[in-house]
Amino acid sequence: MHPKRAAGGFSLIEMMVALVVGLIVSAAAVAFLVSIAKVNKENLEVTRVTQELRSVSEVINRELRRARYVSDPIGNIAQGGLGVPQVNDTISITANCISVAYDRPPTESTGTTRRTIFLGSDGRVRVSNGASCAATGTGEPISSPEVLISSLSFDNDADTTNALAPVEDLVRTTVSGRLRNAVGDMTSLTRTFRQDAYIRSGKVN
Numbered sequence: 001m002h003p004k005r006a007a008g009g010f011s012l013i014e015m016m017v018a019l020v021v022g023l024i025v026s027a028a029a030v031a032f033l034v035s036i037a038k039v040n041k042e043n044l045e046v047t048r049v050t051q052e053l054r055s056v057s058e059v060i061n062r063e064l065r066r067a068r069y070v071s072d073p074i075g076n077i078a079q080g081g082l083g084v085p086q087v088n089d090t091i092s093i094t095a096n097c098i099s100v101a102y103d104r105p106p107t108e109s110t111g112t113t114r115r116t117i118f119l120g121s122d123g124r125v126r127v128s129n130g131a132s133c134a135a136t137g138t139g140e141p142i143s144s145p146e147v148l149i150s151s152l153s154f155d156n157d158a159d160t161t162n163a164l165a166p167v168e169d170l171v172r173t174t175v176s177g178r179l180r181n182a183v184g185d186m187t188s189l190t191r192t193f194r195q196d197a198y199i200r201s202g203k204v205n
Contacts, residue, residue: 053193061197067100097133119152
């Protein structure tokens with residue numbers, strides 16, 4: 001009689017070893033993909049916060065740059081600046097609030113107007129017309145509700161004591177924030193953005 005041939009294929013032990021090895025490799029691959037997805041999500045969230053802070057800062061600086069509207073710049077130059085004194089209350093800064101005044105263009109009604117930019121109690125940057133830092137009210141939000149603005153500050157380098165020679169005043173805006181509904185490691189992630197704005201010289205009636 002011929003000896004019995006061994007059956008082909010894997011044994012039970014070989015199958016179990018292969019299954020375990022496959023599970024380990026699969027788990028490592030899944031963990032790697034999850035890690036990449038998490039990093040990508042965090043990068044997107046960081047970018048979103050940074051873009052929001054940059055956008056808010058740019059809106060604020062646009063308001064600051066148009067303060068002290070000069071209705072007659074040629075006349076200002078002809079007078080050598082002697083006829084356009086600085087006004088001390090053109091810029092008013094209190095804590096996380098700045099209030100600026102500017103002349104209305106000749107095409108609009110005469111007089112001045114004031115705009116106040118402040119950090120609201122809801123963690124959003126707001127703009128109020130005709131108000132001061134002492135009475136900010138509610139104002140219109142200029143920041144997204146998804147981003148919590150944790151701090152807003154203004155550093156004014158203005159020389160408002162010189163009544164004869166208008167100066168180009170520098171205001172540095174610093175705004176910090178994070179995602180409002182952040183989870184995990186992102187709850188402690190805060191970004192800060194700084195930007196400088198030069199306020200034109202000119203009389204505010």
